[in-house]
Amino acid sequence: MHDIQAKLLLSVQRALLGAVSSRLRAVTCRWEGVGITLRFVFDGEPADLDFEDAGIVAAEVAADFPAPWTVDEDIARLDYPDDLRPGALALWAFRRKESAMTGNPR
Known part of the structure; x- marks a missing residue:
């Protein structure tokens, strides 16, 4: 286990290099059996x-986990300062620094 x-965490973190926009608040992940889910949470409407x-x-993670593994991505919008924890998957791969004191992401 x-x-x-x-x-999984190392694979996701490597795949995120160069792929993190200022709108990305968090990436969580999990696996069940041979299925992997990645959840991307954005502040504001995700752009194309x-x-x-x-x-x-997701494709880079899939390359690290060949068949029979599958990788699915879930993209969600959850604007700051809403709490990220309720919809989070088991493992945190990325979390943007956000300052509750100023009310602005940092």
Whole structure:
């Protein structure tokens, strides 16, 4: 279990390099059986490029987990300062720094 968890987190974090826009608040992930789900949470309406980047990240993760593994992405909008935790998947791969004191993302 820990081997899969570590491999998944490292795979997602590597795939996110160069794919994080200022609108991306968080990326969480999980696996069940041989199915992997990636959840991308955006602040504001995701742009076409955000959808494209999420697909590329999912494809790069899929390359690290060959068949019979499958990778699905879930893209959600959750505007700051709404709490990210209720819809989060089990593993956190990325979380944007947000300052509650100023009310602005940092």
